[in-house]
Amino acid sequence: MKINNSNNMELNTQLKALADKIVMLKDKIETEESTKHAFVLPFINLLGYDTFNPTEVVPEFTADIGLKKGEKVDYAIFENNEPILIIECKNWKENLSIHNSQLLRYFHVTKTRFALLTNGIQYQFFTDLDEKNKMDQKPFLEFDITNIKENTINEIAKFHKSNFDVNNIVNNASSLKYTKEIKKLIQEEINTPSNEFVRMFANKVYSGRLTEKVIEEFKELVQKGCNQFISEKVNDRLNAALNKEAEKQLEDQIEEVVESTKIETTEEELEAYKIVVAILRRKIPTSRIVHRDTQSYFGILLDDNNRKPLCRLHLNATKKYLGVFDDKKNETRLPIETIDDIYQFETELLETVGFYEGVNQV
Numbered sequence: 087m088k089i090n091n092s093n094n095m096e097l098n099t100q101l102k103a104l105a106d107k108i109v110m111l112k113d114k115i116e117t118e119e120s121t122k123h124a125f126v127l128p129f130i131n132l133l134g135y136d137t138f139n140p141t142e143v144v145p146e147f148t149a150d151i152g153l154k155k156g157e158k159v160d161y162a163i164f165e166n167n168e169p170i171l172i173i174e175c176k177n178w179k180e181n182l183s184i185h186n187s188q189l190l191r192y193f194h195v196t197k198t199r200f201a202l203l204t205n206g207i208q209y210q211f212f213t214d215l216d217e218k219n220k221m222d223q224k225p226f227l228e229f230d231i232t233n234i235k236e237n238t239i240n241e242i243a244k245f246h247k248s249n250f251d252v253n254n255i256v257n258n259a260s261s262l263k264y265t266k267e268i269k270k271l272i273q274e275e276i277n278t279p280s281n282e283f284v285r286m287f288a289n290k291v292y293s294g295r296l297t298e299k300v301i302e303e304f305k306e307l308v309q310k311g312c313n314q315f316i317s318e319k320v321n322d323r324l325n326a327a328l329n330k331e332a333e334k335q336l337e338d339q340i341e342e343v344v345e346s347t348k349i350e351t352t353e354e355e356l357e358a359y360k361i362v363v364a365i366l367r368r369k370i371p372t373s374r375i376v377h378r379d380t381q382s383y384f385g386i387l388l389d390d391n392n393r394k395p396l397c398r399l400h401l402n403a404t405k406k407y408l409g410v411f412d413d414k415k416n417e418t419r420l421p422i423e424t425i426d427d428i429y430q431f432e433t434e435l436l437e438t439v440g441f442y443e444g445v446n447q448v
Contacts, residue, residue: 097246098239100132105232108178108207118177122160125206126175129231134247135163147172147192159188162198169198170250176205184212184223193221199252200245207231211245213259226263276312279305287311355384358399358425362386365432366396369439383409394442397435401425410434413441 108125115121127137137143147162147169161173174189176182182203184190189201189212201212201221210225229238241262244255275283281301288296288304359377366375376390384401388394398409398417407419408428420431428435 094239094243097132097243101231101234101239101242104128104132105234109232112178112207115178118175118180121178121206122175125178126161126173126204129204129206129209130161130163130173133242133245141167144169157188157191159192162196165250169196170252171200171202171245172196172198173202173204176203178206180205182208182210184210184221190221194219199256213256215256215260215263222263224263224267226259226266228266276309276316279308279312284308349379349381351379351384352401354401354425355379355399358401358428359384359386361425361428362397362399362435365429365435366439369436369443388439388442396438411438411441 104125107128111124115124130143131137135143142164144162144164145160146158147160148158159172160175162169163171163173172189172192174187182205184203187203189203193201193212193214199213203210203212203225207230209227209229209231211227212221212225214220214222215226216222227238227241229235229242234242241258243249244251244258284301284304285296287308288301292300292304294300355377363372363375370388374389375396376387378385378387378390378392384399386396386398388396393415395411395415395417397411400407400409400419406422406424408422408431409417409419410431411417420434422428422430
């Protein structure tokens with residue numbers, strides 16, 4: 087199944103907003119119940135499920151388990167009257183552990199293939215890769231919502247109501263689970279290389295006998311080599327990104343030069359500019375009145391700032407106009423026969439200065 091990129095971007099924005107809220111509020115959250123309402127329910131909601139619909143998001147979900155009656159898991163998300171995800175919540179201050187968890191017991195008596203254990207900050211998603219209908223001991227997807235990596239967004243998006251597909255998630259879960267374990271092992275080997283890991287490299291580069299002393303010497307070399315390799319790869323990526331940005335800036339500069347060569351400032355435009363300056367100097371120094379010519383109009387700005395347009399001159403067509411601006415920077419085009427007609431609109435021009443200077447009287 088292909089996940090919609092625009093939906094991913096929206097989910098990314100929502101997750102970041104929730105993460106910011108969690109960082110801001112967590113020290114004021116004291117109980118598990120508060121954690122559910124402030125952190126977990128908003129997460130369920132941004133996955134597209136209606137937390138106010140008790141047939142879709144069922145709180146205090148109960149399923150009889152043998153002789154155990156009345157045990158409850160915090161939430162169950164339903165689709166077509168069947169639970170597709172059961173959720174157990176902890177206080178945000180608690181560490182997550184599936185031992186003695188209702189999730190383990192509920193998993194095999196419901197038809198769900200997925201379980202979520204969370205404290206509102208740490209999220210652990212489980213399925214039954216190792217033994218059918220028995221929840222795995224290790225999660226296949228795990229993340230901290232306040233520090234989500236880019237590639238994790240796509241995995242979270244698979245649980246969105248609009249994307250949810252059991253087979254798609256299960257098929258990908260195995261890859262996620264083992265990739266996570268491999269990454270963890272690589273990190274451990276880089277931090278503290280094992281004899282087996284060191285021997286694998288030493289055998290290929292050292293012709294002598296691999297004594298215990300040689301292995302110990304090679305541990306530092308292997309660790310140093312791994313760290314240098316990673317550092318060089320990171321630098322290569324950074325340099326490639328910087329070069330790409332430099333190329334883009336050069337293209338933009340060339341484009342600006344090309345555009346500027348197409349602009350021809352006329353004598354009429356410069357004469358009109360002098361008229362505008364003569365009017366506006368009653369309120370502001372002439373040094374603050376700057377013109378910028380473009381292909382479509384001749385602009386006059388306050389302090390050479392595009393966000394402070396004083397007026398625009400449209401003089402290159404059959405009909406000529408003076409463009410003036412209101413306090414919301416909306417342009418109104420006033421027809422003129424000749425540039426001398428600009429003097430008729432001194433009130434409008436001086437009012438525009440007032441919008442920027444905080445003075446609205448002529």
